Amino acid sequence: MKxxxxxxxxPTPPSDLSRQSVAVAKTYVGMGALSRAxxxxxxxxxxxxxxxxxxxxxxxxxxxxxxEAGVTAGLAVDxxxxxxxxxxxxxxxxxxxxxxxxxxxxxxxxxxxxxxNVLVRRDCFDRHGMPDRRYGRWAxxxxxxxxxxxxxxxxxxxSVVELEVEGSDRPGLHDCRAFARMLRTGxxxxxxxxxxxxxxxxxxxxxx
Amino acid sequence: MAEDKPVHRLELHPDxxxxxxxxxxxxxxxxxxxxxxxxxxxxxxxxxxxxRQQQTFDRGAHERMLDLRGRVCxxxxxxxxxxxxxxxxxxxxxxxxQLDGLLVVDNASEDGTARMVGDEFPAASLLxxxxxxxxxxxxxxxxxxxxxxxYDWLWLLDxxxxxxxxALGALLEGAMxxxxxxxxxxxxxxxxxxxxxxPMNAPVARLRWRRELAEGAAHRLLxxxxxxxxxxxxxxxxxxxxxxxxEHFFIWSDDVEYTARVLRTTTGYLVPDSIVYHWTxxxxxxxxxxxxxxxxxxxxxxxxxxxxxxxxxxxxxxxRFVARSFRVYVRSHWRDSRRMSAFARAVxxxxxxxxx
Numbered sequence: 001m002k003x004x005x006x007x008x009x010x011p012t013p014p015s016d017l018s019r020q021s022v023a024v025a026k027t028y029v030g031m032g033a034l035s036r037a038x039x040x041x042x043x044x045x046x047x048x049x050x051x052x053x054x055x056x057x058x059x060x061x062x063x064x065x066x067x068e069a070g071v072t073a074g075l076a077v078d079x080x081x082x083x084x085x086x087x088x089x090x091x092x093x094x095x096x097x098x099x100x101x102x103x104x105x106x107x108x109x110x111x112x113x114x115x116x117n118v119l120v121r122r123d124c125f126d127r128h129g130m131p132d133r134r135y136g137r138w139a140x141x142x143x144x145x146x147x148x149x150x151x152x153x154x155x156x157x158x159s160v161v162e163l164e165v166e167g168s169d170r171p172g173l174h175d176c177r178a179f180a181r182m183l184r185t186g187x188x189x190x191x192x193x194x195x196x197x198x199x200x201x202x203x204x205x206x207x208x
Numbered sequence: 209m210a211e212d213k214p215v216h217r218l219e220l221h222p223d224x225x226x227x228x229x230x231x232x233x234x235x236x237x238x239x240x241x242x243x244x245x246x247x248x249x250x251x252x253x254x255x256x257x258x259x260r261q262q263q264t265f266d267r268g269a270h271e272r273m274l275d276l277r278g279r280v281c282x283x284x285x286x287x288x289x290x291x292x293x294x295x296x297x298x299x300x301x302x303x304x305x306q307l308d309g310l311l312v313v314d315n316a317s318e319d320g321t322a323r324m325v326g327d328e329f330p331a332a333s334l335l336x337x338x339x340x341x342x343x344x345x346x347x348x349x350x351x352x353x354x355x356x357x358x359y360d361w362l363w364l365l366d367x368x369x370x371x372x373x374x375a376l377g378a379l380l381e382g383a384m385x386x387x388x389x390x391x392x393x394x395x396x397x398x399x400x401x402x403x404x405x406x407p408m409n410a411p412v413a414r415l416r417w418r419r420e421l422a423e424g425a426a427h428r429l430l431x432x433x434x435x436x437x438x439x440x441x442x443x444x445x446x447x448x449x450x451x452x453x454x455e456h457f458f459i460w461s462d463d464v465e466y467t468a469r470v471l472r473t474t475t476g477y478l479v480p481d482s483i484v485y486h487w488t489x490x491x492x493x494x495x496x497x498x499x500x501x502x503x504x505x506x507x508x509x510x511x512x513x514x515x516x517x518x519x520x521x522x523x524x525x526x527x528r529f530v531a532r533s534f535r536v537y538v539r540s541h542w543r544d545s546r547r548m549s550a551f552a553r554a555v556x557x558x559x560x561x562x563x564x
Contacts, residue, residue, distance in 0.1 A: 075422060075426075083419055083423070085419050088418050090418075091413075091415050091418065093415060096405050096410035096413075097405050099411065100397055100411060100430065100480050103430035103478065104428060104480035104481070106425055107425065108422070155425065157425045
Protein backbone atom coordinates (compact mmCIF):
# COMPACT_ATOMS: atom_id res chain seq x y z
CA MET A 1 0.00 0.00 0.00
CA LYS A 2 1.41 3.38 -0.98
CA UNK A 3 1.14 6.02 1.70
CA UNK A 4 2.46 9.47 2.43
CA UNK A 5 4.70 10.28 5.33
CA UNK A 6 3.71 8.92 8.72
CA UNK A 7 4.71 10.76 11.88
CA UNK A 8 4.54 9.23 15.33
CA UNK A 9 3.37 11.35 18.25
CA UNK A 10 3.71 10.15 21.82
CA PRO A 11 4.18 11.61 25.32
CA THR A 12 7.36 9.57 25.81
CA PRO A 13 9.60 7.90 23.22
CA PRO A 14 8.13 4.65 21.90
CA SER A 15 10.33 1.59 21.47
CA ASP A 16 10.56 -1.15 18.87
CA LEU A 17 9.42 1.05 15.97
CA SER A 18 11.89 -0.86 13.83
CA ARG A 19 9.60 -3.90 13.97
CA GLN A 20 7.05 -2.13 11.80
CA SER A 21 6.76 -3.10 8.15
CA VAL A 22 5.77 0.48 7.30
CA ALA A 23 8.47 3.09 7.70
CA VAL A 24 7.90 5.96 10.09
CA ALA A 25 9.23 9.29 8.83
CA LYS A 26 9.64 11.14 12.13
CA THR A 27 8.87 10.79 15.80
CA TYR A 28 7.65 13.72 17.92
CA VAL A 29 7.68 13.44 21.68
CA GLY A 30 6.45 15.55 24.58
CA MET A 31 4.63 18.88 24.89
CA GLY A 32 3.34 20.32 21.63
CA ALA A 33 4.40 17.23 19.72
CA LEU A 34 1.09 16.91 17.94
CA SER A 35 1.11 20.51 16.70
CA ARG A 36 4.65 20.15 15.45
CA ALA A 37 3.86 16.89 13.69
CA UNK A 38 0.80 18.27 11.94
CA UNK A 39 2.75 21.36 10.91
CA UNK A 40 5.48 19.08 9.59
CA UNK A 41 3.49 18.10 6.52
CA UNK A 42 2.78 14.41 7.04
CA UNK A 43 -0.21 12.54 5.66
CA UNK A 44 -0.84 10.34 8.68
CA UNK A 45 -0.24 10.79 12.41
CA UNK A 46 0.13 7.71 14.61
CA UNK A 47 -0.75 8.68 18.17
CA UNK A 48 0.63 6.44 20.89
CA UNK A 49 0.33 6.30 24.68
CA UNK A 50 3.19 6.65 27.15
CA UNK A 51 6.15 4.25 26.85
CA UNK A 52 4.48 2.42 24.00
CA UNK A 53 5.90 -0.78 22.53
CA UNK A 54 4.01 -1.46 19.31
CA UNK A 55 3.78 -5.13 18.44
CA UNK A 56 4.94 -6.32 15.05
CA UNK A 57 3.12 -4.60 12.20
CA UNK A 58 0.73 -2.69 14.46
CA UNK A 59 1.04 0.31 12.17
CA UNK A 60 0.67 -1.63 8.93
CA UNK A 61 -2.53 -3.26 10.18
CA UNK A 62 -4.02 0.13 11.01
CA UNK A 63 -3.09 1.45 7.59
CA UNK A 64 -4.41 -1.46 5.58
CA UNK A 65 -7.55 -2.30 7.53
CA UNK A 66 -9.74 0.50 6.27
CA UNK A 67 -8.24 2.93 3.77
CA GLU A 68 -11.51 4.88 3.67
CA ALA A 69 -11.37 5.70 7.41
CA GLY A 70 -10.26 9.02 8.87
CA VAL A 71 -9.40 7.37 12.18
CA THR A 72 -8.37 3.79 12.90
CA ALA A 73 -7.70 2.67 16.44
CA GLY A 74 -6.01 -0.46 17.70
CA LEU A 75 -5.88 -2.15 21.07
CA ALA A 76 -3.65 -1.30 24.00
CA VAL A 77 -2.47 -3.96 26.43
CA ASP A 78 -0.31 -3.87 29.53
CA UNK A 79 3.05 -5.58 29.85
CA UNK A 80 1.30 -8.82 30.78
CA UNK A 81 -0.79 -8.74 27.60
CA UNK A 82 -4.02 -7.82 29.42
CA UNK A 83 -6.36 -5.60 27.47
CA UNK A 84 -6.59 -2.05 28.84
CA UNK A 85 -10.35 -1.55 28.72
CA UNK A 86 -10.13 2.15 29.61
CA UNK A 87 -8.04 2.68 26.47
CA UNK A 88 -10.57 0.95 24.21
CA UNK A 89 -12.41 3.08 21.68
CA UNK A 90 -16.17 3.43 22.13
CA UNK A 91 -17.93 1.22 19.62
CA UNK A 92 -21.00 2.75 18.06
CA UNK A 93 -24.26 1.16 17.00
CA UNK A 94 -24.73 0.99 13.26
CA UNK A 95 -27.16 -0.71 10.92
CA UNK A 96 -26.99 -4.49 11.39
CA UNK A 97 -25.93 -4.99 7.77
CA UNK A 98 -22.92 -2.75 8.28
CA UNK A 99 -22.00 -4.34 11.60
CA UNK A 100 -22.01 -7.80 10.04
CA UNK A 101 -19.94 -6.78 7.02
CA UNK A 102 -17.43 -5.02 9.29
CA UNK A 103 -17.24 -8.02 11.61
CA UNK A 104 -16.35 -10.13 8.59
CA UNK A 105 -13.37 -7.79 8.09
CA UNK A 106 -12.42 -7.89 11.80
CA UNK A 107 -13.47 -4.28 12.27
CA UNK A 108 -15.89 -2.41 14.52
CA UNK A 109 -17.23 1.11 13.97
CA UNK A 110 -16.22 3.64 16.64
CA UNK A 111 -17.52 7.01 17.77
CA UNK A 112 -14.59 8.15 19.92
CA UNK A 113 -11.22 6.93 21.08
CA UNK A 114 -8.41 7.80 23.46
CA UNK A 115 -4.96 8.31 21.94
CA UNK A 116 -3.38 5.01 22.92
CA ASN A 117 -2.91 3.49 19.49
CA VAL A 118 -4.64 5.61 16.88
CA LEU A 119 -3.84 6.44 13.29
CA VAL A 120 -5.35 9.71 12.06
CA ARG A 121 -5.34 11.32 8.64
CA ARG A 122 -3.81 14.74 8.83
CA ASP A 123 -6.73 16.43 7.09
CA CYS A 124 -8.80 15.64 10.20
CA PHE A 125 -6.57 18.10 12.08
CA ASP A 126 -6.84 20.61 9.25
CA ARG A 127 -10.60 20.53 9.50
CA HIS A 128 -11.17 20.08 13.24
CA GLY A 129 -8.08 21.70 14.71
CA MET A 130 -6.16 20.35 17.67
CA PRO A 131 -7.71 18.62 20.69
CA ASP A 132 -9.22 21.23 23.00
CA ARG A 133 -7.45 21.50 26.36
CA ARG A 134 -10.63 22.57 28.08
CA TYR A 135 -11.73 18.94 27.90
CA GLY A 136 -8.84 18.01 30.16
CA ARG A 137 -7.95 14.35 30.28
CA TRP A 138 -10.81 13.60 27.88
CA ALA A 139 -9.59 15.94 25.14
CA UNK A 140 -8.65 13.07 22.77
CA UNK A 141 -12.07 11.49 23.26
CA UNK A 142 -13.87 14.78 22.65
CA UNK A 143 -11.74 15.55 19.60
CA UNK A 144 -12.21 12.11 18.06
CA UNK A 145 -15.96 12.22 18.77
CA UNK A 146 -16.11 15.47 16.85
CA UNK A 147 -14.14 14.05 13.92
CA UNK A 148 -16.14 10.84 13.84
CA UNK A 149 -19.39 12.73 13.50
CA UNK A 150 -18.25 13.43 9.95
CA UNK A 151 -15.77 10.69 9.14
CA UNK A 152 -15.83 6.96 9.60
CA UNK A 153 -13.53 5.36 12.11
CA UNK A 154 -12.85 1.75 13.01
CA UNK A 155 -11.41 -0.37 15.73
CA UNK A 156 -8.78 -2.74 14.32
CA UNK A 157 -8.28 -5.34 17.04
CA UNK A 158 -5.36 -6.97 15.24
CA SER A 159 -3.19 -3.89 15.85
CA VAL A 160 -1.79 -4.04 19.37
CA VAL A 161 0.47 -1.76 21.38
CA GLU A 162 1.88 -2.44 24.83
CA LEU A 163 1.62 0.49 27.22
CA GLU A 164 3.01 1.34 30.58
CA VAL A 165 0.03 1.47 32.93
CA GLU A 166 -0.33 4.51 35.14
CA GLY A 167 -2.01 2.96 38.15
CA SER A 168 -3.05 5.97 40.22
CA ASP A 169 -4.28 8.23 37.45
CA ARG A 170 -7.96 8.60 38.29
CA PRO A 171 -10.29 11.53 37.61
CA GLY A 172 -10.40 14.03 40.47
CA LEU A 173 -12.46 17.05 41.44
CA HIS A 174 -10.23 19.19 39.25
CA ASP A 175 -11.74 17.29 36.29
CA CYS A 176 -15.29 18.40 37.08
CA ARG A 177 -15.35 21.20 34.54
CA ALA A 178 -14.05 18.98 31.78
CA PHE A 179 -16.53 16.33 32.84
CA ALA A 180 -19.43 18.76 32.57
CA ARG A 181 -18.17 20.00 29.21
CA MET A 182 -17.98 16.48 27.85
CA LEU A 183 -21.57 15.88 28.84
CA ARG A 184 -22.86 19.27 27.70
CA THR A 185 -21.30 19.18 24.26
CA GLY A 186 -22.45 15.65 23.50
CA UNK A 187 -18.94 14.23 23.31
CA UNK A 188 -20.20 11.71 25.80
CA UNK A 189 -23.53 10.01 26.10
CA UNK A 190 -25.08 9.75 29.56
CA UNK A 191 -23.92 6.15 29.62
CA UNK A 192 -20.36 7.26 28.96
CA UNK A 193 -20.58 9.75 31.81
CA UNK A 194 -21.78 7.04 34.17
CA UNK A 195 -18.93 4.85 32.94
CA UNK A 196 -16.42 7.62 33.65
CA UNK A 197 -17.82 8.05 37.15
CA UNK A 198 -17.48 4.34 37.74
CA UNK A 199 -13.93 4.49 36.35
CA UNK A 200 -13.08 7.00 39.05
CA UNK A 201 -13.71 4.07 41.37
CA UNK A 202 -15.82 6.10 43.76
CA UNK A 203 -12.59 7.44 45.15
CA UNK A 204 -12.42 10.88 43.64
CA UNK A 205 -9.10 12.48 44.45
CA UNK A 206 -9.33 15.91 46.10
CA UNK A 207 -6.44 18.19 45.27
CA UNK A 208 -5.77 21.59 46.82
CA MET B 209 -11.77 -48.74 15.98
CA ALA B 210 -14.09 -45.95 16.94
CA GLU B 211 -15.13 -45.44 13.32
CA ASP B 212 -16.61 -48.87 13.14
CA LYS B 213 -19.11 -48.33 15.92
CA PRO B 214 -22.61 -48.43 14.51
CA VAL B 215 -24.55 -45.29 15.08
CA HIS B 216 -27.64 -47.01 16.46
CA ARG B 217 -25.71 -48.09 19.52
CA LEU B 218 -26.16 -44.56 20.83
CA GLU B 219 -29.91 -44.68 20.46
CA LEU B 220 -32.80 -45.81 22.56
CA HIS B 221 -33.88 -49.40 22.40
CA PRO B 222 -36.04 -49.90 19.30
CA ASP B 223 -39.00 -50.93 21.40
CA UNK B 224 -38.95 -47.78 23.42
CA UNK B 225 -41.89 -45.73 22.19
CA UNK B 226 -41.97 -42.96 24.78
CA UNK B 227 -39.54 -40.07 24.92
CA UNK B 228 -38.44 -39.05 28.37
CA UNK B 229 -37.17 -35.54 28.89
CA UNK B 230 -33.89 -35.64 30.84
CA UNK B 231 -35.24 -34.10 34.02
CA UNK B 232 -38.82 -35.27 33.98
CA UNK B 233 -40.23 -38.30 35.68
CA UNK B 234 -43.45 -38.50 33.73
CA UNK B 235 -43.42 -39.72 30.12
CA UNK B 236 -44.19 -37.10 27.53
CA UNK B 237 -47.40 -38.11 25.80
CA UNK B 238 -46.50 -38.08 22.17
CA UNK B 239 -45.51 -40.65 19.61
CA UNK B 240 -41.89 -41.44 19.19
CA UNK B 241 -40.76 -42.67 15.80
CA UNK B 242 -37.29 -44.04 15.59
CA UNK B 243 -35.75 -44.56 12.18
CA UNK B 244 -33.29 -47.36 11.59
CA UNK B 245 -30.37 -45.11 12.06
CA UNK B 246 -29.97 -41.53 13.10
CA UNK B 247 -27.68 -40.23 10.46
CA UNK B 248 -26.87 -41.22 6.93
CA UNK B 249 -23.13 -41.20 7.45
CA UNK B 250 -20.99 -42.70 10.19
CA UNK B 251 -20.10 -40.69 13.24
CA UNK B 252 -17.10 -38.42 13.29
CA UNK B 253 -13.91 -40.45 13.71
CA UNK B 254 -13.22 -39.51 17.32
CA UNK B 255 -16.05 -41.75 18.46
CA UNK B 256 -18.91 -40.37 20.45
CA UNK B 257 -18.75 -42.99 23.18
CA UNK B 258 -15.15 -42.06 24.04
CA UNK B 259 -16.12 -38.44 23.97
CA ARG B 260 -18.86 -38.89 26.55
CA GLN B 261 -16.55 -40.84 28.80
CA GLN B 262 -13.96 -38.05 28.77
CA GLN B 263 -16.36 -35.24 29.54
CA THR B 264 -17.31 -36.88 32.80
CA PHE B 265 -13.80 -36.67 34.14
CA ASP B 266 -12.13 -33.76 32.43
CA ARG B 267 -14.11 -30.62 31.76
CA GLY B 268 -11.20 -28.97 29.95
CA ALA B 269 -10.82 -31.90 27.60
CA HIS B 270 -14.54 -31.73 26.98
CA GLU B 271 -14.21 -28.08 25.93
CA ARG B 272 -11.39 -28.91 23.57
CA MET B 273 -13.38 -31.69 21.99
CA LEU B 274 -16.37 -29.47 21.31
CA ASP B 275 -14.82 -28.49 18.03
CA LEU B 276 -15.44 -29.58 14.49
CA ARG B 277 -15.55 -33.17 15.69
CA GLY B 278 -18.31 -32.46 18.23
CA ARG B 279 -21.60 -34.18 17.53
CA VAL B 280 -24.19 -31.86 16.06
CA CYS B 281 -27.93 -32.48 15.98
CA UNK B 282 -30.07 -30.17 13.84
CA UNK B 283 -33.54 -29.62 15.28
CA UNK B 284 -36.25 -28.38 12.91
CA UNK B 285 -39.71 -27.53 14.20
CA UNK B 286 -42.49 -27.62 11.63
CA UNK B 287 -46.24 -27.42 11.20
CA UNK B 288 -48.14 -27.79 7.94
CA UNK B 289 -45.38 -26.42 5.71
CA UNK B 290 -44.34 -29.54 3.88
CA UNK B 291 -42.76 -27.91 0.84
CA UNK B 292 -40.69 -25.46 2.86
CA UNK B 293 -39.64 -28.25 5.17
CA UNK B 294 -38.57 -30.36 2.21
CA UNK B 295 -36.23 -27.58 1.05
CA UNK B 296 -34.93 -27.05 4.55
CA UNK B 297 -34.18 -30.73 5.09
CA UNK B 298 -32.56 -31.06 1.67
CA UNK B 299 -30.24 -28.18 2.58
CA UNK B 300 -29.46 -29.77 5.94
CA UNK B 301 -28.70 -33.17 4.48
CA UNK B 302 -26.45 -31.48 1.90
CA UNK B 303 -24.22 -29.75 4.45
CA UNK B 304 -20.52 -30.10 3.71
CA UNK B 305 -19.91 -30.73 7.41
CA GLN B 306 -22.38 -33.54 7.77
CA LEU B 307 -24.82 -33.66 10.64
CA ASP B 308 -24.57 -36.33 13.28
CA GLY B 309 -28.28 -36.17 13.92
CA LEU B 310 -31.34 -34.57 12.34
CA LEU B 311 -34.58 -34.27 14.27
CA VAL B 312 -37.84 -33.00 12.83
CA VAL B 313 -40.37 -31.97 15.47
CA ASP B 314 -43.79 -32.11 13.87
CA ASN B 315 -46.36 -29.95 15.61
CA ALA B 316 -49.33 -32.18 14.67
CA SER B 317 -49.21 -31.37 10.97
CA GLU B 318 -52.14 -32.47 8.82
CA ASP B 319 -50.58 -32.08 5.37
CA GLY B 320 -48.61 -35.30 5.15
CA THR B 321 -45.43 -33.85 6.63
CA ALA B 322 -44.68 -37.01 8.60
CA ARG B 323 -45.02 -39.21 5.53
CA MET B 324 -42.83 -36.92 3.46
CA VAL B 325 -40.10 -36.95 6.09
CA GLY B 326 -40.24 -40.74 6.41
CA ASP B 327 -40.23 -41.31 2.63
CA GLU B 328 -37.72 -38.73 1.48
CA PHE B 329 -35.42 -38.26 4.48
CA PRO B 330 -34.97 -41.65 6.10
CA ALA B 331 -31.91 -40.35 7.92
CA ALA B 332 -34.04 -37.91 9.90
CA SER B 333 -35.66 -38.72 13.22
CA LEU B 334 -39.24 -37.61 13.61
CA LEU B 335 -40.80 -36.47 16.85
CA UNK B 336 -44.57 -36.15 16.38
CA UNK B 337 -46.43 -34.05 18.88
CA UNK B 338 -50.08 -34.97 19.33
CA UNK B 339 -51.13 -31.34 19.44
CA UNK B 340 -49.72 -28.09 18.17
CA UNK B 341 -47.55 -26.69 20.94
CA UNK B 342 -45.99 -23.95 18.90
CA UNK B 343 -42.36 -23.32 18.15
CA UNK B 344 -41.59 -23.02 21.84
CA UNK B 345 -43.03 -26.43 22.68
CA UNK B 346 -41.35 -27.96 19.66
CA UNK B 347 -37.90 -26.63 20.47
CA UNK B 348 -38.40 -27.48 24.13
CA UNK B 349 -39.05 -31.14 23.34
CA UNK B 350 -36.52 -31.29 20.51
CA UNK B 351 -33.72 -29.96 22.69
CA UNK B 352 -34.66 -32.36 25.48
CA UNK B 353 -34.54 -35.20 22.96
CA UNK B 354 -31.10 -34.20 21.68
CA UNK B 355 -29.69 -33.63 25.16
CA UNK B 356 -30.87 -37.05 26.24
CA UNK B 357 -28.74 -38.43 23.43
CA UNK B 358 -25.75 -36.34 24.49
CA TYR B 359 -25.19 -34.38 21.33
CA ASP B 360 -22.60 -31.65 21.89
CA TRP B 361 -24.24 -28.98 19.77
CA LEU B 362 -27.90 -28.36 19.00
CA TRP B 363 -28.53 -26.50 15.74
CA LEU B 364 -31.98 -24.93 16.02
CA LEU B 365 -33.82 -23.99 12.84
CA ASP B 366 -37.30 -23.02 11.75
CA UNK B 367 -38.76 -25.02 8.89
CA UNK B 368 -38.52 -22.00 6.57
CA UNK B 369 -34.75 -21.74 7.01
CA UNK B 370 -32.56 -22.69 4.06
CA UNK B 371 -28.90 -22.88 5.09
CA UNK B 372 -26.06 -22.64 2.61
CA UNK B 373 -24.11 -25.86 2.33
CA UNK B 374 -21.21 -24.47 4.41
CA ALA B 375 -23.37 -22.86 7.11
CA LEU B 376 -22.78 -25.48 9.78
CA GLY B 377 -19.06 -25.83 9.06
CA ALA B 378 -18.65 -22.07 9.34
CA LEU B 379 -20.52 -22.00 12.65
CA LEU B 380 -18.27 -24.69 14.10
CA GLU B 381 -15.15 -22.98 12.80
CA GLY B 382 -16.42 -19.81 14.47
CA ALA B 383 -16.74 -21.71 17.74
CA MET B 384 -13.18 -22.97 17.38
CA UNK B 385 -11.61 -19.60 16.76
CA UNK B 386 -13.72 -17.74 19.35
CA UNK B 387 -11.97 -16.40 22.44
CA UNK B 388 -12.08 -18.63 25.51
CA UNK B 389 -14.25 -19.62 27.24
CA UNK B 390 -16.03 -21.34 24.41
CA UNK B 391 -19.23 -19.51 23.47
CA UNK B 392 -22.61 -20.94 24.43
CA UNK B 393 -24.45 -19.80 21.32
CA UNK B 394 -23.40 -19.12 17.74
CA UNK B 395 -25.64 -17.77 15.06
CA UNK B 396 -25.57 -17.21 11.31
CA UNK B 397 -26.22 -14.25 9.11
CA UNK B 398 -29.91 -14.60 8.31
CA UNK B 399 -30.80 -13.24 4.90
CA UNK B 400 -34.05 -12.88 3.00
CA UNK B 401 -34.62 -14.02 -0.57
CA UNK B 402 -33.08 -10.86 -2.05
CA UNK B 403 -29.88 -11.20 0.05
CA UNK B 404 -30.64 -8.38 2.47
CA UNK B 405 -30.43 -9.18 6.19
CA UNK B 406 -33.82 -10.41 7.35
CA PRO B 407 -35.21 -7.73 9.67
CA MET B 408 -36.75 -10.34 11.94
CA ASN B 409 -33.35 -11.86 12.62
CA ALA B 410 -31.05 -8.86 12.53
CA PRO B 411 -28.21 -9.35 15.00
CA VAL B 412 -28.29 -7.43 18.28
CA ALA B 413 -24.67 -6.58 19.08
CA ARG B 414 -23.61 -6.43 22.70
CA LEU B 415 -21.82 -3.09 22.75
CA ARG B 416 -21.55 -2.78 26.54
CA TRP B 417 -19.20 -5.75 26.90
CA ARG B 418 -16.32 -3.83 25.37
CA ARG B 419 -13.56 -6.31 26.09
CA GLU B 420 -15.43 -9.33 24.71
CA LEU B 421 -16.67 -7.29 21.77
CA ALA B 422 -13.12 -6.33 20.80
CA GLU B 423 -11.77 -9.84 21.35
CA GLY B 424 -14.56 -11.31 19.24
CA ALA B 425 -13.94 -8.82 16.44
CA ALA B 426 -10.29 -9.84 16.44
CA HIS B 427 -11.50 -13.33 15.52
CA ARG B 428 -13.99 -12.14 12.88
CA LEU B 429 -16.96 -12.60 15.18
CA LEU B 430 -19.66 -10.22 16.36
CA UNK B 431 -20.61 -10.45 20.03
CA UNK B 432 -24.38 -10.71 20.33
CA UNK B 433 -26.84 -10.23 23.18
CA UNK B 434 -29.55 -12.56 21.88
CA UNK B 435 -30.62 -14.27 18.69
CA UNK B 436 -33.46 -16.24 17.14
CA UNK B 437 -34.00 -19.92 16.42
CA UNK B 438 -33.37 -19.38 12.72
CA UNK B 439 -29.96 -21.02 12.80
CA UNK B 440 -28.79 -20.89 16.40
CA UNK B 441 -26.08 -23.36 17.36
CA UNK B 442 -26.40 -23.97 21.09
CA UNK B 443 -23.99 -25.93 23.27
CA UNK B 444 -25.55 -28.72 25.27
CA UNK B 445 -23.95 -27.18 28.35
CA UNK B 446 -26.35 -24.28 27.93
CA UNK B 447 -29.27 -26.64 28.57
CA UNK B 448 -27.48 -28.18 31.53
CA UNK B 449 -26.90 -24.77 33.08
CA UNK B 450 -29.86 -22.69 31.98
CA UNK B 451 -32.58 -25.19 31.15
CA UNK B 452 -34.85 -25.38 28.11
CA UNK B 453 -36.94 -22.77 26.28
CA UNK B 454 -40.21 -21.88 27.97
CA GLU B 455 -43.06 -23.92 26.49
CA HIS B 456 -45.83 -21.56 27.49
CA PHE B 457 -44.49 -18.84 25.20
CA PHE B 458 -45.99 -20.95 22.36
CA ILE B 459 -44.62 -18.83 19.49
CA TRP B 460 -42.63 -15.62 19.08
CA SER B 461 -39.95 -14.36 21.41
CA ASP B 462 -39.35 -17.77 23.00
CA ASP B 463 -35.98 -17.73 21.24
CA VAL B 464 -35.19 -14.21 22.41
CA GLU B 465 -36.07 -15.11 25.99
CA TYR B 466 -34.00 -18.28 25.90
CA THR B 467 -30.87 -16.94 24.23
CA ALA B 468 -30.98 -13.75 26.31
CA ARG B 469 -31.22 -15.93 29.43
CA VAL B 470 -28.25 -18.04 28.35
CA LEU B 471 -26.17 -15.08 27.18
CA ARG B 472 -26.81 -12.86 30.17
CA THR B 473 -23.61 -14.12 31.77
CA THR B 474 -21.97 -16.00 28.89
CA THR B 475 -20.82 -15.15 25.39
CA GLY B 476 -22.40 -15.76 22.02
CA TYR B 477 -21.29 -14.66 18.58
CA LEU B 478 -22.59 -14.13 15.10
CA VAL B 479 -20.36 -15.86 12.58
CA PRO B 480 -20.42 -13.76 9.38
CA ASP B 481 -19.21 -16.64 7.18
CA SER B 482 -22.25 -18.74 8.05
CA ILE B 483 -25.26 -17.73 5.96
CA VAL B 484 -28.83 -19.00 6.00
CA TYR B 485 -31.96 -17.77 4.23
CA HIS B 486 -35.21 -17.17 6.08
CA TRP B 487 -37.82 -17.90 3.42
CA THR B 488 -40.75 -15.78 4.62
CA UNK B 489 -43.28 -14.24 2.22
CA UNK B 490 -42.30 -10.74 3.26
CA UNK B 491 -39.19 -9.42 4.99
CA UNK B 492 -41.13 -8.34 8.07
CA UNK B 493 -39.75 -7.60 11.51
CA UNK B 494 -40.18 -9.53 14.73
CA UNK B 495 -43.19 -7.51 15.80
CA UNK B 496 -45.30 -7.47 12.66
CA UNK B 497 -48.37 -5.32 13.37
CA UNK B 498 -50.16 -6.85 10.36
CA UNK B 499 -50.00 -10.33 11.86
CA UNK B 500 -52.83 -12.01 13.72
CA UNK B 501 -50.21 -13.40 16.03
CA UNK B 502 -49.40 -10.04 17.57
CA UNK B 503 -51.02 -11.33 20.77
CA UNK B 504 -48.01 -13.58 21.30
CA UNK B 505 -45.52 -10.81 20.66
CA UNK B 506 -47.23 -8.50 23.14
CA UNK B 507 -47.74 -11.10 25.83
CA UNK B 508 -44.30 -12.68 25.54
CA UNK B 509 -42.48 -9.36 25.38
CA UNK B 510 -44.08 -8.36 28.67
CA UNK B 511 -43.21 -11.74 30.18
CA UNK B 512 -39.60 -11.19 29.11
CA UNK B 513 -39.56 -7.73 30.64
CA UNK B 514 -40.81 -9.19 33.93
CA UNK B 515 -38.38 -12.10 33.78
CA UNK B 516 -34.68 -12.35 34.45
CA UNK B 517 -33.26 -12.69 30.93
CA UNK B 518 -32.21 -9.04 30.83
CA UNK B 519 -30.49 -6.77 33.32
CA UNK B 520 -32.27 -3.62 34.49
CA UNK B 521 -30.43 -1.44 31.97
CA UNK B 522 -31.13 -3.85 29.14
CA UNK B 523 -34.79 -3.93 30.09
CA UNK B 524 -34.97 -0.21 29.42
CA UNK B 525 -33.67 -0.76 25.87
CA UNK B 526 -35.90 -3.76 25.26
CA UNK B 527 -38.82 -1.92 26.81
CA ARG B 528 -38.38 0.91 24.33
CA PHE B 529 -38.56 -1.56 21.44
CA VAL B 530 -41.68 -3.17 22.92
CA ALA B 531 -43.35 0.19 23.55
CA ARG B 532 -42.63 1.26 19.99
CA SER B 533 -44.16 -1.94 18.58
CA PHE B 534 -47.24 -1.50 20.78
CA ARG B 535 -47.65 2.09 19.62
CA VAL B 536 -47.46 1.10 15.95
CA TYR B 537 -49.96 -1.69 16.49
CA VAL B 538 -52.48 0.44 18.35
CA ARG B 539 -52.21 3.23 15.78
CA SER B 540 -52.82 0.75 12.96
CA HIS B 541 -55.73 -1.10 14.54
CA TRP B 542 -57.41 1.12 17.10
CA ARG B 543 -60.71 0.96 15.20
CA ASP B 544 -60.66 -2.84 15.10
CA SER B 545 -62.39 -3.96 18.30
CA ARG B 546 -61.40 -7.61 17.85
CA ARG B 547 -57.72 -6.81 17.58
CA MET B 548 -57.86 -4.28 20.37
CA SER B 549 -59.51 -6.74 22.72
CA ALA B 550 -56.87 -9.35 21.82
CA PHE B 551 -54.19 -6.75 22.52
CA ALA B 552 -55.74 -5.91 25.89
CA ARG B 553 -55.85 -9.61 26.73
CA ALA B 554 -52.20 -9.96 25.72
CA VAL B 555 -51.19 -7.09 28.00
CA UNK B 556 -53.16 -8.59 30.88
CA UNK B 557 -51.69 -12.06 30.31
CA UNK B 558 -48.21 -10.60 29.96
CA UNK B 559 -48.50 -8.71 33.23
CA UNK B 560 -49.98 -11.58 35.20
CA UNK B 561 -48.64 -14.75 33.52
CA UNK B 562 -45.76 -16.91 34.74
CA UNK B 563 -42.32 -15.68 33.72
CA UNK B 564 -40.64 -19.12 34.09
